[in-house]
Amino acid sequence: MAERIVIIGGVAAGMSAASRARRIAPHAEVVVLERGPAAAYGACGLPAFVGGQVPNLDALRAHPEEFFRQQRGIDLRTGQDVVEIQPGRRRVVTKDGAGREEATAFDRLVLATGAAAVGLRGDDHPRLFRANTWEQAARLEAYLRQRGSRGGRAVVIGAGYIGMEISEALARRGLTVRLLEAGASVLPSLDADMAELMATAARRGGEQLAPVEIVNLARVEAILPAPQGIGLATSAGTVEAEFAVDASGLAPNVGLAAGAGVTRGLTGAIAVDERQQTNVPGIFAAGDCAESRHRITGAPAWIPLGAVANQQGRVAGQNAANGPVARYPGVLGSLVLSAFGWEAGRTGLGLEQAERAGFAVGVERIEANTVAGYRGERRVTLKWIFDRQSGRGLGMQVVGPPGTTLARLHAAAVALTAGLRRDEIEHLDLAYAPEVAPVYDPLQIAAHRAGR
């Protein structure tokens, strides 16, 4: 009988694991069990779908589900809620939409159960939406379409990168958006001074983009009745709106794992080794449900991001298929987002993170042009964080107009991976052309100044 590799979850990590397992073990059965109505789509594109920049949900698929079933030979099953893992019996129990239970045996199992909103009390309110999954985005889109294009007031809860993107998407549809953030600044994944630049862009709005009102230190405590929509009791007072989108408080989906004796790590996500294997032999985990090791600190980190999920999924899939041992070397927390006509990104440790990790931190923040002055103004604000003891880079953050951030983020991520020192970064030989890149890249200018 053919070996069977079962994967729970059919989005980024799950489909990566499935595709990799299929390639490594052409004769194994590869079964993907996805709870939702759709699998194999790019969840990171959901805000753009809500904003109307992606025409429909199907556009978020690189391939239709049938492609995976027929061309790749992956047994992809949607609408299959795994309700129990029985590691001793090497099987999982699923429940379908009709409530039928079924057991599926596995030789190796990959958990790619993702993350989900922590949720508010009363979160089944008809005017409260989310946009983390296909079905949530579909529900929000159906509501937006039904209400028509008239103006109105929307509230977005949580100013992380998804909250920022959803705020832009709703503003793009002509809505007046109030963005509630529990913390003191938007984008907690950036240092507050860098995040503030993005908050300014959101408050300013833009072409065909109404300004967004940002309310900091507004933790949502309860959902209130409201005659015309939804009310929210927050630590900064009561807010009413026609509807609300909750983009706050993701946590790893670990319930199933916990029930099966799979250990969680310090971050609350599933603990794995470099091979993405959990404490239970033959059970792997990858993506937003799994913990990672941070490449700078070596400490456990939980960083639910699409690129990380894909890479971890690939490693888990290869190992679950008994391929040559694959190892995931850890995360830097690299991310970039685009909202309100600006880009912002980070890689490595933020300032506070670096201090908490015990480094003697040196910081250099500059503003610099990314093209020769005679070819225009495309200025970025860029911040390097160095270890003053070793001179090594610890983290970099950058905010600027479209097209200015990625070169700096990619280069900095490589420099952090390689442990380059400040002076080595200063003396990099980087490509230059007046309309493409400046003689001294902002990365080098900041590194140079940090040495003075």
Add this chain to the structure above:
Amino acid sequence: MAERIVIIGGVAAGMSAASRARRIAPHAEVVVLERGPAAAYGACGLPAFVGGQVPNLDALRAHPEEFFRQQRGIDLRTGQDVVEIQPGRRRVVTKDGAGREEATAFDRLVLATGAAAVGLRGDDHPRLFRANTWEQAARLEAYLRQRGSRGGRAVVIGAGYIGMEISEALARRGLTVRLLEAGASVLPSLDADMAELMATAARRGGEQLAPVEIVNLARVEAILPAPQGIGLATSAGTVEAEFAVDASGLAPNVGLAAGAGVTRGLTGAIAVDERQQTNVPGIFAAGDCAESRHRITGAPAWIPLGAVANQQGRVAGQNAANGPVARYPGVLGSLVLSAFGWEAGRTGLGLEQAERAGFAVGVERIEANTVAGYRGERRVTLKWIFDRQSGRGLGMQVVGPPGTTLARLHAAAVALTAGLRRDEIEHLDLAYAPEVAPVYDPLQIAAHRAGR
């Protein structure tokens, strides 16, 4: 008496050296002797000036010359042709426009004499132009302005990056351009297969950009009389045009140095150590006249590029000012150019270079999107060159639409500097957002495939 640091040449390397020396040694005299009528301008912007994208030559200056004299206290003298260096007497002899000779003593000297066209026989033809210097570009622009905006035939000699940029600039002004290249393909600094993508773009032309006719294997052998303009005898036949621009055959300006007993290296450029010092103590060289060490091969290299010149100038200036010892760690040959609506760049070794250097070369060339498919098509062609023995990256080249190349070039330059292996590149944690960067960067996709 104050020490005096004399710098010959007042463009990229020379002005970098002067500014650095001034900062390091506030009490020294810093004298810059520039042969041409103008100093302290961005020579890399000259093609854009010819193309009308930079309004005037003065726009190519970050600061007016007076700024360097008054604010920075640099004794900047233009129109000063150094005719002799007398190292034993620690002085240089200059000749001004009126033929007056003058001796200027120095304590330390920086040679930043640049590079110049090797030249054709009869190269004082009134219809033969160049665009490497301020005065050459001014002469070409005066001719173009005087002839008016009617159409006409121009020839550009040499399809290096300056030849490509000048061809675009002339096409932009409504001229029909024939581009003559002595070699078998354009852009000899790129591998032929990558260069061909840029040749295709030039041949296609673009919005308000007439197609350029490229003639390969056309080495210009002589200038011929022509009734309506200029004739060129080439190895591919005779060509006539209204005028020609020579963008071929740069060589380092080393005449002065040779006369002073300063040694040249294997490449013909001035040999220097890591401190940019020549064989004559107290005489430094930097920029297009100086030789470099290649970071991958360790061998001497001559790479006349603006960013390199600036960094070398800074190192030479610091050492000439007796500052803390500064070291230039060498070149990767990183470059990027933008022409005909496309960008092309390289870093590290090209394929043939890598083979000649004795590496067991592995090559992977891919085409890949730089954004999520549902956010559009911004595809690049990207080529990695790896050492199959150690797995280390040796070089990377990329061609794509505007804004797609720099992130890959910068990241690859850092990876080459750090000696990252193929598998380390594959597993980089790079920032991702659907409209900014793909889940797997083309750099990673090519590295992954190279491992199969």
